[in-house]
Amino acid sequence: MNTASTLHSLESQTGKSQPAGPEQDDSTRTDPRQWGWLETSPGKLAAGLLFGVVFGFLLQKGGVAKFDILLGVLLLENFVVVKIMLTAIIVGMIGTYFLRKTGRIELKINETKLGGNLIGGLIFGAGFALLAYCPGTNAAAVGQGNLDAITGVAGLLLGSYLFALSSKFGGSSVSEWGNYGKLTLHEVLGVRQGVFIAIAIPLLIAILVGLEYAGF
């Protein structure tokens, strides 16, 4: 059951106690038979599965497993997606602020890489318009029985593999361009997090009120 963690500790042991050759280090890196199968403990995976069930349930009830509603936002005609995302962001902004203050969560964010964020983001958007489901809502669409989303899964697997393949030919160099490390908006603006969200939240609420007011 714990083969993964045993392998991990073996790896770290050999890594630490034997400063041997790079060949040995390399063999654990390149020999897939020495790779574990479970990334984390079975208990945590069970929790992940459960959280996923809740996420999928919410996506479907919110209507964002539907092809029409997802394309609707890209056609600027239906804003259910925006309403869900902005409400989640508002709740999450307030929550992470207080949970971080009391030390109950750590920041889990990615490095700002202008090349990857900008170019990758635009490529993602083009793909989103073609498939109409994004990676998370594609899973919800599969669960709802949208059969074209199964083809979407095949495409997503294919694209992931192509990215991994491109890493062999230096494909990730573009993504690494303009790396500024882990940046947050309030750091960039030079204000405290509390001040930032005190201004950002009324703005986001104003967008939502404006959408309702405009009849969307």
Next chain:
Amino acid sequence: MKVSALISAVAVALLPAVVQAANEVPAPYPYPEPAWSPYLVGGLIGALVLFTLSLASKKVGASSAYSDGAGLIGRVVAPRHIASLPYYRESKPMIGWTLVFVIGAIVGSCVAAWTGGELNGAYLQDLWVARFGADSFVLRTVFALSGGALMAFGARMAGGCTSGHGISGTLQLAVSSWISVICFFVGGIAVALMLYRL
């Protein structure tokens, strides 16, 4: 990068052909209503992210499930080839948090659709049929495959998708996430308007 350029080129080359063959979509289009209020759903998703961050110190994401999935299939089919790819050496394909999370999302959505009487079973969806007709099975397959591939490639370049960047990252005020999610929508809106409203 060459690969993504190739896929993009194919997709862009397809556009004019596609647009010519298409019917005009009625405007305003009769969009379906979601079962629950989007504000309720959004609030609960925000709370869900707070729970995963505090209880499991993991964020809600989806796109890396597909790269782990592809890598896991590769480990079974062609382990040596997978091990030769620098990307998979750095992030070894394993059964991880995001993969089980996405599998859970399929189950959860199925339960929600079943309880709400919204189980679908169609390959071509309403808006698609309105635009491309009821006999467009091959075109839909090409779109879904190339769209999924572009999206996964873009997500790996950007470091996340509409879940990881769009929700988990933006609410933590990450600059990378706000840039990425704006680009997701800029790219998406541009291509969607060309495909459905030209």
